[in-house]
Amino acid sequence: TEGVCSSCSLGCNVIYQHEGQLIYKVTPNRLKDDGVLCKMGKFEFDYINKSNRITRPSVKIKSVNTDISFEDVKIEFVLKLKSIKYLHGKDSIGFLVSQSLTNEELALVRELSTQLETNMIGSVNVTGSDAQSTVKYEELNNAELILAVGNVYESFAPMGVKIKNLKRPLISVSTNGTRLDHFSNASYQAQNLETLFTDVLGYLTGKNKNVLGNNQAEQIANAYKKANKPIIVIDELTVSPTIQKLLKEMAVTTRKINKPHRGLLTLKKEANAQGAIDLGFIKSGNEILSKAKGGSIKALVVIGEEEVDISEIDVEYLVAMSMFPNDLTEKANLVLPLVSLAESSGTLTRTDGTVQKTNMAIKPKTGKSNYDMFNEFINYLVPQA
Ligand code: SF4
Incomplete structure (x- = not known):
């Protein structure tokens, strides 16, 4: 079955090999992509087959988790949130x-939040950087400078291979060196990338005279200035939001953005990070959790987020949806089972x-897809005419 890898935002197309309810292999879909998957995409799918998955909803009654039906959980979930x-x-x-949810699932959660009159919707991985991608992968083919x-390369191997194979003029900048350095026309390492790109920006704008003498920054600025069609590829896993902002400013200052073959390509952690942002899930995890801690958020619904520290949070009602x-x-007061992208x-x-x-x-190993579950909540919350 044709699918999209669920492990990062690069969106590699895959073929799920399965027999019955068992996924036993994931291979690249060569009809759609270059035929390269990273180790994670290729081998880390076994969690789908694990036997310790949550398969039924449960509710906490006198500190004991008790299984309930999907029909009953719908009533409990909707009525409790409505009363809060x-x-x-608001x-x-x-x-x-x-x-990592699909756009269709996210749209239903968005609808739920609208009906419940809350703008407190977001994700743990929202960084606060607004350096979104402005070019498509194909535009790298004609870039005058990458x-x-x-x-x-290390964080997003298929993109590293793509850039290597394109053989376009390439400058690689990292903290401690990267595999892409070997295929670049010039590579730079700096312990403090923020200082380096502040200086690059200083050279590009001519405003900051203090930067004079930073050879690395001057060389990067000159190469970037000279290229008519430069594309900056950003690894969000190792480049901080502050540096991302500086990189965006470089593109904006020189007007090398929002035109074909020039701009930014930001590589994000989660599979549908861009879709979630486009659908309005733009509050950071920190903001939502601090509001829950501060008491203005009384009920917290956590959907598929595993890395949430709720040790200091004591809300009136906590819902956890997880695999x-x-x-x-x-x-949690209420637990609901989620299914994977393969389901x-x-x-x-x-x-x-x-x-x-x-x-x-x-x-779906739970008997219900995420989409159907969210849809039932909406239909119960807003009865159809
Ligand atoms: S790079 Fe990302 S999308 Fe591609 S195979 Fe690896 S984890 Fe999956």
Whole structure:
């Protein structure tokens, strides 16, 4: 079955090999891509087959988790959240949502949040940087300069291979060196990339005279200035939001953005990070959690986010939707099972904004897709005419 890899925002197309309900191999879809997958995309799918997955909803009654049906959980979930909205008003419910859900699932969660009158919707991985991609992958083919920043090859191997094979003029900048250095026309390492790119920007704008004498910055600035069509490729895993802002400013200052073959390509962690941002999930995890800690958020709904520290948070109502038991499901008042992308159909927006379709390879092991579960909540919350 044709699908899209769920492990990062690069959106590599895959073929799920499966027999019955067992996924046994993931291979690249060579009809759609270059035929390269990283180790994670190729080998880390076994979690789908694990036997310790959560398969039924449960509710905490007197500190004991008790299984309930999907029918009953719908009533419990909707009525409780409605009553919290009624009692505490707008923005009293927070949604922390994984950027790995499909666009269709996210749109339903968005609708839920609208009906419950809350703007407190976001994801743990929202960084606060607005350096979104402005070019498509194909535009790299004609770039006059690719400026790769961070560990692009190590973090996103298929993109590293693509850049290597394109043989376009390449400058690689990282903290401690990267594999892409070997294929670049020039490579630079700097312990403090923020200082380096502040100086590059200083050279480009001519405003900061203090930067004179920084050879690395001057060389990068000159090469960038000289290229009519430069594309900056940013590894978000190793490049901080502050540096991303500087890189965007370089492109904006020199007007090398929002035109074909020039701009930014930002490589993000989660599979549908761009789709989630486009659908309005733009609050950071820190903001939502601090509001929950401060008491203005009374109910917190955490959907597919595993790395949430709720040790200091004591909300009135905590809902955890997850594939596996964890600290969050342990503490939650209500637990709902999620399914993987291999058990879902829908679309994902890869990091360059291209929307790709992914197909259900195996039936949901919980008996219900995420989409159907969210849809039932909406239909119960807003009865159809
Ligand atoms: S680079 Fe990302 S999308 Fe591609 S195979 Fe690896 S994890 Fe999956």
